[in-house]
Amino acid sequence: MDQDTLGTIAPLAIVTLISVVQNAFFAIKVEHESKHCNGKGFQRLGSSAFDRVYIANQNCGHTYPTFLAMLWCAGLLCSPAPAAFAGLVYLFVRQKYFVGYLGERTQSTPGYLFGKRIIFFLFLMSVAGILNYYLVFFFRSDFEKYIKMMTSAISPLLLIP
Incomplete structure (x- = not known):
């Protein structure tokens, strides 16, 4: 694989690997909450704490394929650096959503x-x-040059809530 191609896909691959680690963290939280609720393993008992963790994990899992498809399409077809930046911001926001969902449900809306x-x-x-x-x-x-310039200029604006 040549260096240009590797330089294009490396940021996208890094964001993808970070998202896999985040998914594992979410799964561990569900498993931990399940064991904490009944001590026998993974069984759904109806506990409100378990339900919140389980539903937050399910909601994050439902949007994950869309996120990966959009990340890789945007990175390969348009510009990898702004796409990787947006992907990292999305992972941060998804973490915020997950943690917010564990509290009151209104905390997850932002x-x-x-x-x-x-x-x-x-x-x-x-x-x-x-x-x-x-x-x-x-x-x-x-x-392409104009599109890359525009996406590079617009991507920092994603940080504005």
Whole structure:
């Protein structure tokens, strides 16, 4: 694999590996809460603490495939650095959502809304990359430099709540 390709996918792979570690952390929290509730292993008893951990884990798991698809599409089709940055911010927000869900359910709402905004940004990056590909293919007009400049300029704005 050449250095340019490796330089393109390395940040995306790092974010993916961090997300795998985060998923393992969430699973360990569910297992720990299950054992704490009944001491016999993984069984769902209806405990409110267990239910909150379990549901938070399920909610994070449901959005995980969408996150990975948008991260890799945005990184490969548009620009890897802003996509990796948005991915790291998303992982932070997902952690905030998970921890917020363990408290009162209203504490998880800001993390949920912030996560939706980041997924939408990654989606727009993917669409811009696809449109640029077809503009080059059909009209020989390449806007890649402008798209990368715009995404690099916009990605820090994701930090604004």
